[in-house]
């Protein structure tokens with residue numbers, strides 16, 4: 001299960017806020033025994049991450065996982081990143097933050113709707129380039145920041161701060177709620193998938 005990952009993405013932190021906020025959250029996770037203090041654990045295609053700590057089992061739901069399981073590293077990103085679910089990043093719809101109606105990307109037969117994704121893929125490119133990334137809603141015609149659209153399930157999230165847990169069973173709701181509080185109550189999203 002080492003290639004399964006979950007990323008807690010802070011949707012509000014600026015790039016200037018990301019590193020100090022990351023340091024505070026890492027200090028909390030170390031103090032709680034959720035991770036070890038030193039980046040000793042190799043991560044896939046990245047620098048080393050933090051190893052699971054002695055209390056890792058208290059923050060995950062490992063029912064359904066064969067024993068013994070061994071969690072992988074926690075990797076922390078502190079730069080503008082498009083977090084996606086890897087090979088399964090194929091959202092069915094997105095919700096306009098203004099009119100709260102859904103833009104569908106697939107029809108009922110799961111066929112892609114031509115052009116529906118285009119405004120989003122253009123905005124993702126803009127967002128990665130660090131410029132204003134707006135998506136115009138086909139329903140209400142309002143243009144809203146890409147980061148304010150919701151409903152892309154666990155497929156995509158956009159932010160300057162992300163915590164990726166490699167090979168851990170699903171994080172519990174109470175742990176995720178505490179995580180949100182530690183991120184100053186910022187809006188968060190959880191992206192999960194496999195690569």
Ligand SMILES: [Zn+2]
Nearest residue numbers: 096099137140
């Ligand atoms: Zn709309």
